[in-house]
Amino acid sequence: MSRSQAATAADATATAGGSRRAVAVVVGVVFLDLLGFGIIIPILPFYVRSFAISDVFIGLLAASYSLAQFVAAPYLGRISDERGRRPVLMLSVGAAGVAWLVFGVAAEVGAAAGTTAAVLTLFAARLLAGAAGGNIAAAQAYIADVTPRESRASALGLVGAAFGLGFVFGPAIGGLMASDGVVALARDVLPGVVPATRFSLPSFTAAGLSFLALGAAAVVLKEPDRQRAPARRVTFVSQFREALADAAIRPLVLSFFLTSFAFAGVQVMFIPFLADFFGYDATGAALFLTYIGVLGTINQGVVVGRLARRFGPRRVVLAGVGSLFAALVVLAVSPALAGLVPPLGGPTWLTGGVVVLLGFATLASFGNGALTVGLATLVSERASADAQGSAFGVTQGAGSLGRTVGPPLAAAAYVAVAWSPFAAGALVLLPVVALLWRG
Incomplete structure (x- = not known):
């Protein structure tokens, strides 16, 4: 093998290795983000009922997340084409962390300002989390950028697997954080200004995971080398x-x-x-x-x-x-x-x-x-x-x-x-x- 052939082979190997690492990082960020979403699933109905309001609001809160995601996903996808995948992913997981923090303090808002304010807080948090959840488009586009066409199905399948794992482990973690023993321990350990309830602790855990994903993206996620779309005004x-x-x-x-x-x-x-x-x-x-x-x-x-x-x-x-x-x-x-x-x-x-x-x-x-x-x-x-x-x-x-x-x-x-x-x-x-x- 000639030196040029050896160099070409080495470059190809390095590129493949870099692609695999990039895919692994994106999948890891998506998993942490979705794990936070899964944590909220088991507490949402009981959280709503704690305000003595109709179960109809359970369905409305679920729909509000999907509606916000529906509106946000095309915009986030377009912005990722124009401004880059990395900033969109970082902004969205950070916004999700803020959303889950707000979600966790709705009961305290209700105690201070009434049930209506508490319910509005829940909806605001779910809408923000849903909008942040539109980042899946940027994650899929990132993977399409760094993987060859013949490997995309397997790579995109890993994003789907991250979804599945988030829904397997997230509810289990949420149930654990809402258990009486963990709540009692948190009340003994945390400062008095931090609410420690069966609703706030899962929410704060979800926020922590989103911020962990943000830190991981900031440290190890690199912007893929690709042709960017020209900026244009779209609706x-x-x-x-x-x-x-x-x-x-x-x-x-x-x-x-x-x-x-x-x-x-x-x-x-x-x-x-x-x-x-x-x-x-x-x-x-x-x-x-x-x-x-x-x-x-x-x-x-x-x-x-x-x-x-x-x-x-x-x-x-x-x-x-x-x-x-x-x-x-x-x-x-x-x-x-x-x-x-x-x-x-x-x-x-x-x-x-x-x-x-x-x-x-x-x-x-x-x-x-x-x-x-x-x-x-x-x-x-x-x-x-x-x-x-x-x-x-x-x-x-x-x-x-x-x-x-x-x-x-x-x-x-x-x-x-x-x-x-x-x-x-x-x-x-x-x-x-x-x-x-x-x-």
Whole structure:
């Protein structure tokens, strides 16, 4: 091998190593940020109820996060194209830390200024956190910048795995920080001016993780070497109009909306369905959610990337639609299916209902993972090099809109006919096949 060939090989090896480190840093930042978000999940309903207000506000607070994310994601994506990925990621995780601090002191605001002020504080915190959550577009664009096309599915899958891990470990940490023993210990250790309650401690922990992510990004995250888009004045509506006018991106925007709409409704109504038809309490439901989260991490971090390299991202997305469609149908008829499963023997908890629900969870986890990673990979392939952030911002915004609209409609449908939101979600997925069938 000549010296020039050896130097070229060494440069390629160094570049690959640098890309892997960059991907690892971004995934780590995303994980810490999402871990903070996951911590809030188990305390949110009880926090709302502590103010003696309607449970309707639980749904409204959930929707407010997705709505803010929907509005912010395209802007953050565009800014990351023009000003850089690193500053957008740092600003957003710092804003998330501030949001969770504000969220944690809502009870103190209520004690000083009344319930209305407390509720407004909760909404302000959730809106700011949701806007910061739009940084996923910049994170995905960063990874697209530093990885070759053939490796993007696996790299983007790691972001999905970070999501899964955040939802696996976050609620567990939140529950621990809200436990009586930890609260009592915190009251003994912390200064009296720091509120130590089962609501404030998880919130402050989430804030601490966001600030940790900010510090990590400041120290080790480097701006990728890429061609930047020229600065231009754009509006929220104009970005969506441009994306929908692009024949390559339009099917992906619509697919993100439809798949998020379908799956978000299922996420909201799954636990009530378990309680009403299978007699599960919160602990039993949490075990199923953990199972789905663990499977999701494996699927998005390992399985889907390998399938995409072998069969292509479009086929992976179509397989994901089929898997999620089957999962929703199984869930809709699961009470009837459970009675058809013959006795299996073994442990007493392994009932027909458990078998059917495990089947649903397995199908849903693969389907959601394949859709998340496959669609993101298609976006990275179809968007131009200087518009990756904008493309991811618009598609993630469409997904956030689906997560804003889907849960309230699914809840209303559940009240009318319990199985209807799952059947409707399956039907909503069918247009995705038509949108992507021809590539």
